[in-house]
Amino acid sequence: GAVVSQHPSWVICKSGTSVKIECRSLDFQATTMFWYRQFPKQSLMLMATSNEGSKATYEQGVEKDKFLINHASLTLSTLTVTSAHPEDSSFYICSARPSSGSRTDTQYFGPGTRLTVL
Amino acid sequence: AQSVTQLDSQVPVFEEAPVELRCNYSSSVSVYLFWYVQYPNQGLQLLLKYLSGSTLVKGINGFEAEFNKSQTSFHLRKPSVHISDTAEYFCAVSWSNQFYFGTGTSLTVIP
Numbered sequence: 626g627a628v629v630s631q632h633p634s635w636v637i638c639k640s641g642t643s644v645k646i647e648c649r650s651l652d653f654q655a656t657t658m659f660w661y662r663q664f665p666k667q668s669l670m671l672m673a674t675s676n677e678g679s680k681a682t683y684e685q686g687v688e689k690d691k692f693l694i695n696h697a698s699l700t701l702s703t704l705t706v707t708s709a710h711p712e713d714s715s716f717y718i719c720s721a722r723p724s725s726g727s728r729t730d731t732q733y734f735g736p737g738t739r740l741t742v743l
Numbered sequence: 744a745q746s747v748t749q750l751d752s753q754v755p756v757f758e759e760a761p762v763e764l765r766c767n768y769s770s771s772v773s774v775y776l777f778w779y780v781q782y783p784n785q786g787l788q789l790l791l792k793y794l795s796g797s798t799l800v801k802g803i804n805g806f807e808a809e810f811n812k813s814q815t816s817f818h819l820r821k822p823s824v825h826i827s828d829t830a831e832y833f834c835a836v837s838w839s840n841q842f843y844f845g846t847g848t849s850l851t852v853i854p
Contacts, residue, residue: 629786657840669833732842
Protein backbone atom coordinates (compact mmCIF):
# COMPACT_ATOMS: atom_id res chain seq x y z
CA GLY A 626 0.00 0.00 0.00
CA ALA A 627 0.82 3.73 -0.08
CA VAL A 628 1.80 3.90 -3.72
CA VAL A 629 2.40 7.23 -5.43
CA SER A 630 2.81 7.52 -9.16
CA GLN A 631 4.17 10.30 -11.33
CA HIS A 632 3.65 10.92 -15.00
CA PRO A 633 5.61 11.30 -17.12
CA SER A 634 8.74 9.65 -15.77
CA TRP A 635 10.85 11.74 -18.10
CA VAL A 636 10.22 14.57 -20.50
CA ILE A 637 12.28 16.59 -22.92
CA CYS A 638 10.92 19.91 -24.10
CA LYS A 639 11.99 23.01 -25.94
CA SER A 640 12.80 26.21 -24.15
CA GLY A 641 9.72 28.39 -23.75
CA THR A 642 7.18 25.60 -23.64
CA SER A 643 5.18 24.45 -20.62
CA VAL A 644 5.30 21.01 -19.08
CA LYS A 645 2.74 19.40 -16.78
CA ILE A 646 3.71 16.71 -14.28
CA GLU A 647 1.06 14.62 -12.54
CA CYS A 648 1.30 13.10 -9.08
CA ARG A 649 -1.27 10.54 -8.02
CA SER A 650 -1.82 8.63 -4.82
CA LEU A 651 -3.06 5.26 -6.04
CA ASP A 652 -4.40 3.55 -2.95
CA PHE A 653 -5.02 6.33 -0.46
CA GLN A 654 -6.38 9.83 -0.28
CA ALA A 655 -4.03 12.71 0.31
CA THR A 656 -5.19 16.11 1.43
CA THR A 657 -1.61 17.27 1.28
CA MET A 658 0.99 16.61 -1.36
CA PHE A 659 4.47 18.02 -1.66
CA TRP A 660 6.64 18.92 -4.61
CA TYR A 661 10.41 18.64 -4.40
CA ARG A 662 13.24 19.40 -6.75
CA GLN A 663 16.49 17.50 -6.70
CA PHE A 664 19.71 18.49 -8.40
CA PRO A 665 22.35 15.86 -9.19
CA LYS A 666 24.10 14.51 -6.14
CA GLN A 667 22.08 16.75 -3.85
CA SER A 668 19.26 16.41 -1.40
CA LEU A 669 15.62 17.19 -2.01
CA MET A 670 14.54 20.80 -1.94
CA LEU A 671 10.93 21.43 -0.99
CA MET A 672 9.31 23.66 -3.57
CA ALA A 673 5.73 23.82 -2.39
CA THR A 674 3.02 22.20 -0.33
CA SER A 675 -0.12 21.38 -2.27
CA ASN A 676 -3.43 21.37 -0.40
CA GLU A 677 -6.56 19.90 -1.91
CA GLY A 678 -9.10 22.56 -2.72
CA SER A 679 -6.91 25.50 -1.80
CA LYS A 680 -3.87 27.39 -2.96
CA ALA A 681 -0.46 25.86 -2.68
CA THR A 682 2.08 27.17 -0.22
CA TYR A 683 5.39 27.97 -1.87
CA GLU A 684 8.77 27.95 -0.23
CA GLN A 685 10.85 31.09 -0.23
CA GLY A 686 12.54 31.69 -3.54
CA VAL A 687 10.18 29.51 -5.58
CA GLU A 688 8.28 31.44 -8.24
CA LYS A 689 4.62 30.55 -7.95
CA ASP A 690 3.82 31.96 -11.37
CA LYS A 691 6.42 29.74 -12.94
CA PHE A 692 5.62 26.56 -11.04
CA LEU A 693 1.84 26.27 -11.07
CA ILE A 694 0.36 23.73 -8.70
CA ASN A 695 -3.18 22.42 -8.82
CA HIS A 696 -4.51 19.93 -6.28
CA ALA A 697 -7.94 19.31 -7.72
CA SER A 698 -8.79 16.05 -5.97
CA LEU A 699 -7.71 13.96 -3.02
CA THR A 700 -5.60 11.76 -5.26
CA LEU A 701 -4.13 14.13 -7.83
CA SER A 702 -1.79 17.08 -7.78
CA THR A 703 -0.19 18.62 -10.85
CA LEU A 704 2.89 20.76 -11.26
CA THR A 705 3.13 22.84 -14.41
CA VAL A 706 6.48 24.36 -15.29
CA THR A 707 5.57 27.36 -17.42
CA SER A 708 7.88 28.82 -20.05
CA ALA A 709 10.54 26.30 -19.17
CA HIS A 710 14.21 27.18 -19.58
CA PRO A 711 17.33 25.03 -19.42
CA GLU A 712 17.93 26.01 -15.80
CA ASP A 713 14.61 24.34 -14.93
CA SER A 714 16.06 21.01 -15.95
CA SER A 715 15.99 18.85 -12.88
CA PHE A 716 14.49 15.81 -11.17
CA TYR A 717 11.07 16.63 -9.76
CA ILE A 718 9.67 14.39 -7.04
CA CYS A 719 6.27 14.53 -5.43
CA SER A 720 5.12 13.01 -2.19
CA ALA A 721 1.75 12.49 -0.58
CA ARG A 722 0.66 12.21 3.00
CA PRO A 723 -2.38 10.04 3.78
CA SER A 724 -5.39 12.01 5.00
CA SER A 725 -6.45 9.41 7.52
CA GLY A 726 -5.41 6.18 9.14
CA SER A 727 -2.20 5.22 10.86
CA ARG A 728 0.15 6.62 8.25
CA THR A 729 -0.69 10.32 8.36
CA ASP A 730 2.73 11.05 9.80
CA THR A 731 4.59 9.69 6.79
CA GLN A 732 5.19 11.02 3.31
CA TYR A 733 5.19 8.55 0.45
CA PHE A 734 7.19 9.48 -2.58
CA GLY A 735 6.61 9.14 -6.27
CA PRO A 736 9.29 7.77 -8.59
CA GLY A 737 10.20 11.23 -9.88
CA THR A 738 10.11 13.01 -13.22
CA ARG A 739 13.28 13.87 -15.08
CA LEU A 740 12.78 17.17 -16.94
CA THR A 741 15.27 18.23 -19.59
CA VAL A 742 14.77 21.60 -21.26
CA LEU A 743 16.70 22.11 -24.47
CA ALA B 744 14.45 25.56 13.39
CA GLN B 745 15.01 21.97 12.48
CA SER B 746 18.07 20.66 10.68
CA VAL B 747 19.48 17.31 9.74
CA THR B 748 23.16 16.49 9.34
CA GLN B 749 24.50 13.47 7.57
CA LEU B 750 28.19 13.61 8.28
CA ASP B 751 29.32 11.12 5.66
CA SER B 752 28.63 12.03 2.05
CA GLN B 753 30.10 8.78 0.75
CA VAL B 754 30.51 5.44 2.44
CA PRO B 755 32.25 2.58 0.61
CA VAL B 756 31.96 -0.82 2.21
CA PHE B 757 32.77 -4.36 1.18
CA GLU B 758 29.99 -6.82 0.55
CA GLU B 759 28.83 -8.71 3.65
CA ALA B 760 30.50 -6.18 5.94
CA PRO B 761 28.47 -4.15 8.45
CA VAL B 762 27.66 -0.52 7.82
CA GLU B 763 26.50 2.47 9.82
CA LEU B 764 25.21 5.66 8.23
CA ARG B 765 25.17 8.55 10.63
CA CYS B 766 22.42 11.09 11.10
CA ASN B 767 22.20 13.87 13.66
CA TYR B 768 19.41 16.37 14.00
CA SER B 769 18.84 19.56 15.86
CA SER B 770 15.45 20.36 17.24
CA SER B 771 14.05 21.91 20.36
CA VAL B 772 10.83 19.93 20.08
CA SER B 773 9.87 16.32 19.63
CA VAL B 774 10.15 15.19 16.06
CA TYR B 775 9.57 12.12 13.96
CA LEU B 776 12.58 10.57 12.28
CA PHE B 777 12.84 8.74 8.99
CA TRP B 778 15.32 7.01 6.72
CA TYR B 779 14.66 6.82 3.00
CA VAL B 780 16.62 5.08 0.24
CA GLN B 781 16.89 6.34 -3.32
CA TYR B 782 18.07 4.13 -6.16
CA PRO B 783 19.38 5.81 -9.33
CA ASN B 784 16.72 7.74 -11.21
CA GLN B 785 14.01 6.72 -8.78
CA GLY B 786 12.00 8.31 -6.03
CA LEU B 787 12.48 7.76 -2.34
CA GLN B 788 11.47 4.55 -0.62
CA LEU B 789 10.75 4.49 3.09
CA LEU B 790 13.20 2.26 4.97
CA LEU B 791 12.00 2.88 8.51
CA LYS B 792 10.66 5.51 10.84
CA TYR B 793 10.66 6.41 14.51
CA LEU B 794 7.55 7.98 15.97
CA SER B 795 7.65 6.90 19.60
CA GLY B 796 8.17 3.87 21.78
CA SER B 797 11.13 1.54 21.38
CA THR B 798 14.25 3.41 20.37
CA LEU B 799 15.42 0.56 18.15
CA VAL B 800 13.47 0.53 14.93
CA LYS B 801 13.62 -2.24 12.38
CA GLY B 802 12.92 -1.55 8.74
CA ILE B 803 12.92 -3.23 5.39
CA ASN B 804 15.87 -4.96 3.72
CA GLY B 805 17.49 -5.81 7.04
CA PHE B 806 18.13 -2.20 8.10
CA GLU B 807 17.60 -0.88 11.59
CA ALA B 808 18.11 2.45 13.31
CA GLU B 809 18.43 3.58 16.88
CA PHE B 810 17.01 6.80 18.21
CA ASN B 811 19.24 8.43 20.79
CA LYS B 812 17.58 11.45 22.29
CA SER B 813 20.54 12.59 24.39
CA GLN B 814 22.82 12.58 21.37
CA THR B 815 20.07 13.70 18.97
CA SER B 816 21.08 10.93 16.61
CA PHE B 817 19.28 8.40 14.46
CA HIS B 818 22.00 6.25 12.91
CA LEU B 819 21.14 3.60 10.34
CA ARG B 820 22.78 0.18 10.51
CA LYS B 821 22.90 -3.08 8.66
CA PRO B 822 24.96 -6.06 9.88
CA SER B 823 25.79 -7.40 6.42
CA VAL B 824 25.38 -5.39 3.24
CA HIS B 825 24.62 -6.65 -0.21
CA ILE B 826 25.51 -5.27 -3.62
CA SER B 827 21.89 -4.28 -4.07
CA ASP B 828 22.17 -1.90 -1.10
CA THR B 829 24.22 0.49 -3.22
CA ALA B 830 22.11 3.64 -3.25
CA GLU B 831 21.65 7.09 -1.77
CA TYR B 832 20.29 7.22 1.76
CA PHE B 833 18.48 10.21 3.23
CA CYS B 834 17.71 10.90 6.84
CA ALA B 835 14.70 13.14 7.47
CA VAL B 836 13.02 14.86 10.36
CA SER B 837 9.33 15.60 10.40
CA TRP B 838 7.96 18.47 12.41
CA SER B 839 4.79 20.45 12.01
CA ASN B 840 3.87 18.47 8.93
CA GLN B 841 7.08 19.42 7.14
CA PHE B 842 10.00 17.20 6.24
CA TYR B 843 13.58 18.33 6.58
CA PHE B 844 16.10 16.20 4.71
CA GLY B 845 19.78 15.64 5.23
CA THR B 846 22.16 15.99 2.31
CA GLY B 847 22.29 12.26 1.78
CA THR B 848 24.91 9.52 2.07
CA SER B 849 25.99 7.58 -0.96
CA LEU B 850 26.54 3.96 0.02
CA THR B 851 28.65 1.94 -2.36
CA VAL B 852 28.97 -1.78 -1.74
CA ILE B 853 32.18 -3.22 -3.16
CA PRO B 854 32.12 -6.85 -4.30
